[in-house]
Amino acid sequence: MTSRPAVWGRGIGLVLLLSAALGAAYLGGRVTAQRPLVTSDEINTVEVTRVALPATVRVDVRIRDDALQQGEDPNDTGSGFFYKKNLIVTNYHVVQNQESLSVTLSDGKTVPAKVVGIDPGIDIAVLRVTGVSAPKVLGFGDSSRLIPGQKTIAIGAPLKYQNFISTGIYSAATLDLQRPDNLGGEVGEYMLTTSMIQGGNSGGPILDSRGAVVGVADANASPSQLVPGIIGVFIPANIVKQSLSDLETVGVSQRGTLGVTFQDLANLDPALLRLSGLSSSNGALVSDVPAGSAGARSGLRGSLKNNEGQLVTLGDVIVAIDGARVTSSYDVIRRVATKRPGQAINLTVWRNKKEVPVKVTLLKRTLAN
Template sequence: MRFLSLTFALLLFALAQRLVAPEEVARSGVIGKALPAVVRVQGTPLAPGEEGVVGTGFFVSPIRVVTNYHVVRDLTDLTVRLSDGRTYPAERFAVDPGIDIALLTVRGVQAPRVLTLTKTPARSLPLGMGVVLVGFPYGQGPLASYGILSGVGPLEVPTPDPSVGAEVGEYLFTDAPLTVGNSGSPLLSLQGEVIGVVADVIGGPAGVGGIGVAVPGELVAQSIQDLERFGIPQRGWLGASLVSLDELPPVLLRAVGLTTVQGAMVDKVEPGSPAARAGLRGAQRDAQGRLLALGDVILAVEGQAVKDKADVVRLLARHRPGDRVRLQLWREGRRLEVTLTMVARPRR
């Protein structure tokens, strides 16, 4: 009887709030709980004369806020503003440009609420699931929007700075409306878990012909754990830029005996990186950047065939410094295997 009374009371409350459908009730509850944890992030541009950047972040612990690296990269005198208007100073604690994440320390306040990042792999999230977005578009807000999880996969369009976010193997895509200022916003499931951190919008504002792009929550959770413990990400990395085979001229592939477009070519190798230490060879290009000869082609990681460069990034990200990882390659018309030893990446 007590359960029935409580259920009836909740139903009456929902009706009083003009929320009838169960999904409306769930959505409203998620937004209400998220609002105290979401903050506006802003600061003073390092370069004189430039406009200040406004973004969004959210508390993941009593004193830590996560946001995008590209939001705070060129700012000083950082502050965060809570949903109730109170403003507090903040400073960078650690950054992870590879997945476009920054962790801030907020001074003078304990978080009114913290949000929990999912541990569910991106590819296990069901397409079409409802998602809620809370942030500060154009600095206004906090404002909420709603949509679905539209897709999971690599980002195929060029970004303004290829070095930022280069280690995100696959992104979440959503039709939930978002725009300038939403960078760093939490993308939440209807259970209240953060399934992604908004990083960009492609093709114009989402909901107006654009697509929202978010870094998967389980990848961000892994990064935060590393940043708190070590100050730098411990995610496995190759230390080389890659090009998916299906982006290359077929004539070049045939010239080295390749009959598949499943794989990723090593383009440029960073000195001192795991790729360099394992002897991986990069591509040859002319002064204008035109491809003259292929670099090593990665066909598999630890025996698992790769489809494209996103697969390579995703599979290597599972490993930690000290791990030995086998790569199956195609070089000069023959298959061979090399072993990478993962190392701690340099601080940036």
């Protein structure tokens, strides 16, 4: 218990010493800057955030009792931003277990909010506020044009500190990001940034140097739960724009889905795989095929289970989509989600110890499914 005060003590001492040294340098004439904004990058950051801050909100959530673990705080926060005069984008995981909601504007005013649209597949939710019109709205940019090394600006309420600004760069896109909460499984590619994204940033805007929203802050990547995440993860703006359009016009996202459930081969008994002639755990086992689904209409076969829920016979195993091999059910879901209703995809499935082609025409999603 003595190490934390000692570290903080040394940190404050260092800051004070540096401040004194810089002050002496300025008074002594060794620092020539005569105004607070010196570089073009500083000027850009200030200009972008000055415009964006009024559009950014803190989302204040009261969590339902049945969603809490013993001793957990029922109050949580996230971030969001106005994209229309009374509509706010945030993450679905921020409001998933809410009992009540409000948003706090950048000037400190708090107003009630209501969830009016959800898209768990990409972890997005839409809130409507009453009693206020957006002080500012943010527009979306084209996330497909992001270049590694390009500047990013994150605004949100990490650790409940509202109007917190962090700059960094866009680093890369990644396919290899599976989440423990089973949300966001239809994000084709997540994007990574060095801009800081911590608890409370979720749902806030990721901006480029033009002030356009190129993504929605979602999480941070860490090697384990014991190590703080230092890599920011955001949802690309292009799929968010598509989702918002679908939610407003149809009420549900219109990304592709087979409508079936899966199991990963890696979780099955190796002996069962060998009996089915499978030599690899790559692929996705079709578990259940609901009637009327795109999978059912194309003739996909589900697995058979006994009364105790144990697998007796394996159904089709999807091993490739449009000729590209797949590794897991997550891989299948995200690849299919890049398509739209009416489009056809060509599956390769393992059936009766051989590969069989299956063509699937994707169906329009409805609120019922």
